[in-house]
Amino acid sequence: MTDISAAPDSHHRPRQSLLSESPLTRRRNAVEARFRAYGVIAISVSLLMLGIMLFTILRDGVSSFSQARLSFPVELSESVLDPKGNRSRDEMTKVTTVGYGKVIAAGLKAELERLGIDTGDLSEKDVTALISKDAAGELRAKVLADPQLVGTTIPADVLAAGRIDGFLKGRVTMETAKRDSNVSPEQLMLAERLQEAGILSSGFNWDFLTNPDASDQRPEAAGLGVAILGSVYMMLLVLVMCVPVGIAASIYLEEFAPKNTWTDAVEVNISNLAAVPSIVFGILGLALFINFFGFPQSSSLVGALVLSLMTLPTIIIATRASIRAVPPSIRDAALGIGASKMQTVFHHVLPLAMPGILTGTILGLASALGETAPLLLIGMVAFVDNYPAAPAEGFLDPATALPVQVYSWASRADPAFIERSNGAIIVLLAFLLVMNVAAILLRRRFERRW
Numbered sequence: 001m002t003d004i005s006a007a008p009d010s011h012h013r014p015r016q017s018l019l020s021e022s023p024l025t026r027r028r029n030a031v032e033a034r035f036r037a038y039g040v041i042a043i044s045v046s047l048l049m050l051g052i053m054l055f056t057i058l059r060d061g062v063s064s065f066s067q068a069r070l071s072f073p074v075e076l077s078e079s080v081l082d083p084k085g086n087r088s089r090d091e092m093t094k095v096t097t098v099g100y101g102k103v104i105a106a107g108l109k110a111e112l113e114r115l116g117i118d119t120g121d122l123s124e125k126d127v128t129a130l131i132s133k134d135a136a137g138e139l140r141a142k143v144l145a146d147p148q149l150v151g152t153t154i155p156a157d158v159l160a161a162g163r164i165d166g167f168l169k170g171r172v173t174m175e176t177a178k179r180d181s182n183v184s185p186e187q188l189m190l191a192e193r194l195q196e197a198g199i200l201s202s203g204f205n206w207d208f209l210t211n212p213d214a215s216d217q218r219p220e221a222a223g224l225g226v227a228i229l230g231s232v233y234m235m236l237l238v239l240v241m242c243v244p245v246g247i248a249a250s251i252y253l254e255e256f257a258p259k260n261t262w263t264d265a266v267e268v269n270i271s272n273l274a275a276v277p278s279i280v281f282g283i284l285g286l287a288l289f290i291n292f293f294g295f296p297q298s299s300s301l302v303g304a305l306v307l308s309l310m311t312l313p314t315i316i317i318a319t320r321a322s323i324r325a326v327p328p329s330i331r332d333a334a335l336g337i338g339a340s341k342m343q344t345v346f347h348h349v350l351p352l353a354m355p356g357i358l359t360g361t362i363l364g365l366a367s368a369l370g371e372t373a374p375l376l377l378i379g380m381v382a383f384v385d386n387y388p389a390a391p392a393e394g395f396l397d398p399a400t401a402l403p404v405q406v407y408s409w410a411s412r413a414d415p416a417f418i419e420r421s422n423g424a425i426i427v428l429l430a431f432l433l434v435m436n437v438a439a440i441l442l443r444r445r446f447e448r449r450w
Helices: 025-067 097-115 124-128 135-145 161-168 174-178 185-196 225-256 263-275 279-293 298-326 328-336 342-369 372-378 401-410 415-446
Strands: 066-076 153-159 200-203
Touching: 025 066, 025 161, 025 415, 066 097, 066 161, 097 124, 097 135, 097 153, 097 342, 124 185, 135 153, 153 161, 161 185, 161 200, 174 185, 185 200, 225 263, 225 298, 225 342, 225 401, 225 415, 263 298, 279 298, 279 372, 298 342, 298 372, 342 415, 372 401
Parallel strands: none
Antiparallel strands: 066 153, 066 200
16 A cells, blocks of 8 residues: 555545636636736737827828819910020020919919909919919920920919818818918819819829929929939848848858857847947948048938948848758758758758848838938938939939938928828838738748748
8 A cells, every 4th residue: 555545535635526617727717818808908909009090191191192283275475485486495494484474374364264253352463373383383394395385375284282282182271261371261262163163173193202392382292202212222222232241241140150259249239239229320320421431411322321230230130030040950961961061051041041031131121211310310301302313323312211201391381291291101101011011922932841
């Protein structure tokens, strides 16, 4: 007889049926249920905040993709645009936008008279104020591109002023117009009559995606063309400069570097650099690339160099983690059949680590695309209304980036720029969404299971 069988029955715990919960089991289940509830609440709050943010951005920014325009015939008077009548482009360039503005004003006045639209007590200046100040420049560029248009009557499709555009979008009302020095209720009522007559209409605004930035007096003409091109240039340069260096450094540190004090110090510093605030890299770029090396301020090259320094630690950490995740048995099997260390790494380890490497690289580039602080310090916040040239010359031309353009527009007082800043955020989010979807697709495409 053993000690257990000889022990008195009073020393045994009362038997518990497996079909009923003990107090300990009930407490454990309650803790697990509370933890699940906390997780559901946390996810719900996160999704709610994300939904509120996206709703606010879409509500205030979608309208920037539409634009009010005025359509009416304009007689290109030869006496105003080409007094000598020889159609010489060099001589016609002497006519400023003031002359073209008079031509547009005369065309609008003639169309109102033809349709019998009453302008009330509005002066001619108040009527022409419904037209954007950018319209004269558009017409001038069109005529200079084809001087033979002078002396003819053409259908003009010009931008409406920012307040008129806001009125059609519901941003400007009769009540706000009473307190606004840039528009009056009478002008808004005239805009309603023009809309009824078909002169004033609103349509999709392609210019928002292609035009450069505009001055504070012409918010309706502001676009993202230079910012989009500058962001593309910077991402291309970051891809070329940062990705090969980051992957090569990761391979060396993970597979070939000896484990000593020197490599430990390098690894610690890479981790520290990944945690450095981005504005510090902006200060470094200003001191090193602009003040010391003399690179052009606000150029795509300087922006790419700064973003590369900031993104490189992230890519190295992500790549090393992907290489480390490959099972050691893969390496042992390759070495066991006679493969060299180089063959093992490049023929076996890297292909298996490629999904993680691509994902980390794309997410690092996406994070760099949304950075603003370092670009502000190197001067990319400057007003740029000229497109950079084609590569590689264009890499040294002044440019801006999407997040910087958002900051620039959000800091201006006109409500039309606030609307456009939200529209720019939508475009930036679209870029980030595409990059994240690409990361997911590439990961699934190259993923291998073992």
